[in-house]
Amino acid sequence: MNRETVIETFGLTKYFGRACAVDQVSLAVPRGSVFAMLGRNGSGKSTLILMMLGLIEPTRGHAVVLGEHSNRLSPAVRGRIGFVGEGHPLPGFMRVRDLRSYQKSFYPTKWSDPLFRTLIEHFGLHEKSKAGQLSRGQKAGLAMALAMASGPELLIMDDPALGLDPVARRTLLEAMILSTRDRGNTIFFTSHELADVERVADHIAILDRSALRVCCSLDTLRSRVKRYLVSPRDAAVDLSALPGLLQARRLARETEVVAVSHPDTLPRLQSLAGGAVEEAPVTLEDIAIGYLSEQRSRVSLLAASHAEVA
Amino acid sequence: MAFHIRISPGSATPIFRQIVDQVRLAVSTGRLAEGHQLPSVRALAEELVINPNTVARAYAELSASGVIESQQGRGAFVARSRQIYTAAERMRRIEPVVDALLAEGLPLGYSIDELADLLRSRGAQLKQPGKRP
Numbered sequence: 001m002n003r004e005t006v007i008e009t010f011g012l013t014k015y016f017g018r019a020c021a022v023d024q025v026s027l028a029v030p031r032g033s034v035f036a037m038l039g040r041n042g043s044g045k046s047t048l049i050l051m052m053l054g055l056i057e058p059t060r061g062h063a064v065v066l067g068e069h070s071n072r073l074s075p076a077v078r079g080r081i082g083f084v085g086e087g088h089p090l091p092g093f094m095r096v097r098d099l100r101s102y103q104k105s106f107y108p109t110k111w112s113d114p115l116f117r118t119l120i121e122h123f124g125l126h127e128k129s130k131a132g133q134l135s136r137g138q139k140a141g142l143a144m145a146l147a148m149a150s151g152p153e154l155l156i157m158d159d160p161a162l163g164l165d166p167v168a169r170r171t172l173l174e175a176m177i178l179s180t181r182d183r184g185n186t187i188f189f190t191s192h193e194l195a196d197v198e199r200v201a202d203h204i205a206i207l208d209r210s211a212l213r214v215c216c217s218l219d220t221l222r223s224r225v226k227r228y229l230v231s232p233r234d235a236a237v238d239l240s241a242l243p244g245l246l247q248a249r250r251l252a253r254e255t256e257v258v259a260v261s262h263p264d265t266l267p268r269l270q271s272l273a274g275g276a277v278e279e280a281p282v283t284l285e286d287i288a289i290g291y292l293s294e295q296r297s298r299v300s301l302l303a304a305s306h307a308e309v310a
Numbered sequence: 311m312a313f314h315i316r317i318s319p320g321s322a323t324p325i326f327r328q329i330v331d332q333v334r335l336a337v338s339t340g341r342l343a344e345g346h347q348l349p350s351v352r353a354l355a356e357e358l359v360i361n362p363n364t365v366a367r368a369y370a371e372l373s374a375s376g377v378i379e380s381q382q383g384r385g386a387f388v389a390r391s392r393q394i395y396t397a398a399e400r401m402r403r404i405e406p407v408v409d410a411l412l413a414e415g416l417p418l419g420y421s422i423d424e425l426a427d428l429l430r431s432r433g434a435q436l437k438q439p440g441k442r443p
Contacts (some may be wrong), residue, residue, distance in 0.1 A: 034361055173359050180362060181352070195319040199360045219367070222324055281322030 004031040006154050006186045007052060011061035014047050021047040023210040024061065029203070032183055034176065036197040036218075037190045039207035040292050045190045046086055048207065049158050052188075053083060066154060079107055082152030086159050088143035092132025096125055096142060103146045110151035119145035122171050137168025144175050155179055157189040161196055169196065176200050194284050206291045213291050218284075225290065226261040227282035229254045232273040239272055246290030252302075258282070258290035313342055317358055325360055329368035337377050337388055339436035348378060348386040 007029040014022040022044040029035045039045045050056045052063045054070040063070040066077045073081075090099065104111045120127075123141025125134070134142060140160060147155060155176075161169050173196055179185050191197050197204070197218075204221055206214035214221060225246070230239075231254050239248040244260035255273070259265055270277050313336050317328045336342040348354070351369060355362035369386055372378040379389040395403070415425045 170359065174356075177356055177359060177361070198319040198325060199358075202361050202363045219324070219326075283320060283322050285320065 005029060006031045007063065007065050007188060009048075009052065009061065009063040012048065012051055012058050012063055013060040014044070014051060014056070015059045020210050022051065022058075025207070025212045026061075027205055027212055027215045029186060029188055031186055032180075033203045034180060034187045034201045035189070035203040035205065036201035037188070037205045037207060038192070038194075038197065038288055038292070039190070040209075043207045044210040045207055046158050049156060049188075049190070053081070053156065079110070079150075080153045082147035082150055082155040084140075084143045084147050084155075084157040084160050087162065088136075088139040088160075090131040090139060090143060092130065094131050095127070096120060096129050096131070097127040099131060099142065099146060100127075100149075103150065107150035112149050112151060115151075116145050116149035119148060119175060122174070123168065136163045137165055137171075140164055140168060140172060141175075144172060148175060148179055153182075153185055155185065155187045155189075157187070159190050159192070161191055161193045169193065172196075173200055194288055198284050206288070208292055209294075221287060222282075222284070224260055225282060225287045226259060226265065227280045227286050228257040228259070228266075228269060229278045229280045230257055230269060230273045231255075231275045231277075233275045237273055239269070240296055242268055242272060245296060246287075247293050247296060256280075258286055315354070315358065317360065326364045326368040326371070329354075329365065330371050333368070333372055334377055335436070337391070339433065341436060342388050344388050344390050346388040348388070350385055 005028045007027075009025055009027050012022055012025045013020070025044075025048060037045055037048075047056070051058050052065055052070055054065075054073045057071060065073065066080055068074060068077045094102070100113075100116055104113075120141065123138055123145070125138050125142055125145075129138070131139065131142060144157075144160065147157075160172055164172065176187055176189075177200060179187060187200075202218055204214060204216065204218050205212060216224075235250065235255075237255075239245060239255070239257060242248075242257070242259060242265070244262055244265060246258045246260065247256075249256045249258075257269065259269075266277060266279070315329055315332050317325050319325060321328065323331070333342070333348070348369070349357065351362050351365045355365045358365075369378065369380065373380050373386070376389055376392055378386045380386045411425060412422075415428075416422075420428070
């Protein structure tokens with residue numbers, strides 16, 4: 001694979017007043033990748049994207065996109081980027097065909113009418129429909145079609161699956177896979193839909209409360225993070241000293257531990273817990289929850305309420 | 311085509327591994343015969359709606375373990391079966407699966423002989439292409 005980088009950020013930081021929205025994020029997006037960014041609501045994903053696109057100015061740090069400083073992106077480079085904003089903002093008074101001609105006027109050389117038509121048909125749209133009267137799935141499809149038909153070599157999408165029904169979500173994924181037909185194309189998107197991420201992404205980043213926790217290939221993440229079921233001698237045992245601990249969650253009988261694994265994780269865990277430790281299968285959801293939970297150690301809500309009832 | 315790969319995201323088994331396992335099973339039971347052409351990386355990725363790199367990785371692993379052969383420009387084909395593991399390695403790989411079968415089967419009241427019969431009939435079933443097991 002071509003290791004060239006299409007987006008690189010260097011200590012990108014944004015404060016709104018005293019509130020830190022993005023804290024020293026340095027990441028690299030390789031050309032040809034489908035790069036998914038996970039993070040809870042309010043973790044800074046949208047702010048990060050707006051800085052990459054030069055739409056808001058960083059407090060500190062900078063980003064380089066397609067070889068140019070993001071604060072000074074030339075029209076030529078902007079013409080190679082497609083952007084689908086959060087919630088698919090579109091001018092409601094415009095019809096599909098008007099939006100098409102409007103968008104086309106910015107991308108006269110690369111615009112593809114056949115691709116636009118194919119995409120809007122798949123999302124069940126008509127040329128005459130008004131953007132303001134579309135369903136969420138149709139709006140998503142229209143925003144996606146407008147971005148994709150301009151032939152972008154970098155497609156940036158902020159939570160494109162938000163609020164979509166399963167059928168619209170699947171069409172969205174199909175459109176993303178379609179965009180990778182050209183091997184040089186790169187997609188950067190944010191999502192909460194882990195099953196979708198697992199299907200289409202090959203690289204992943206996790207943003208937790210403004211800071212970047214993970215940036216690597218999906219395979220690397222899956223092989224590094226392990227899950228263990230521990231039956232500690234004492235239920236209240238403190239596992240916070242475990243290196244690489246992401247989360248220890250007390251269930252009714254056992255404690256579930258999700259940790260970035262090192263060769264000595266298992267022996268350390270055994271000595272800390274003083275009981276049986278068993279490695280258990282781990283899903284992408286386990287990993288994401290491990291990284292995104294605010295407390296390292298917690299009692300499952302269900303186990304806790306069970307204890308109170310009992 | 312009688313053989314279809316099904317994947318489920320959200321599983322503890324990564325998608326590339328699900329593809330590897332299903333092709334392996336189909337080849338080892340004879341459902342996919344030697345010389346059978348697999349879909350191209352791109353075609354399978356579009357059929358399953360997954361990243362083509364995931365399919366490429368599965369094919370690379372199937373190729374490396376001798377299950378399929380990639381012919382430049384022609385695609386991927388089921389290879390002539392050959393044993394690439396040592397006896398000890400084969401035992402290391404099969405033992406946990408046998409243990410799992412016994413751990414599930416014996417508490418359900420099956421005898422070892424009944425489990426062996428089940429293996430035989432299931433094996434025969436999987437060999438018949440087109441029939442859904």
